Amino acid sequence: MSGSEPAMPSRLELLRFLRRYLLNELARVDGWIQQETLRDEGRRGAHLRATRAAERPWWLHHEDGKPVRLHASGCFFISRHDTGGACTRREALEALAQGAEACSGCRPDTDLGVE
Incomplete structure (x- = not known):
């Protein structure tokens, strides 16, 4: 090796x-x-939103501000003209206790454990 060639890096420099x-x-x-x-x-957020929607699987029909009929949310008897909305399990049980009728088609009372 002549003096004009660059020196090889040391092992320490390489490391x-x-x-x-x-x-x-x-x-x-x-x-x-x-x-x-x-x-x-982001995916978990979407899953959380879907889970929250599933927590309200009942539909409570109202007349004159009083709960009249309870449906499972996918019931085919729910009319687009029904006045009411989604409700929680607790709200559904309270409505049945107050005399709301359980739909005979979807039987939400069975899902709730009330017969």
Whole structure:
């Protein structure tokens, strides 16, 4: 070797270079993890909204502000003209206790454990 050739890096310099390279790669992986975490949280949010909707599976029909008839939310007897709305299990049980009629088609009283 002549004096004009560049000196080979030492083993220590090579290891330091490798360390910097790997830290940069690790930072890239951390970025990918962060992106995937945000996507997963978005999916979990959609699942949470669906779960909340499932927590209101009953429909309470009102007349003159009083609960009259209780349906399961998918009941084919629910009319688009019905005045009422979705209700929780507790609200459905209270309506039955106050004398609301259970639909004979979808039998929400059976789902609620009341017969």
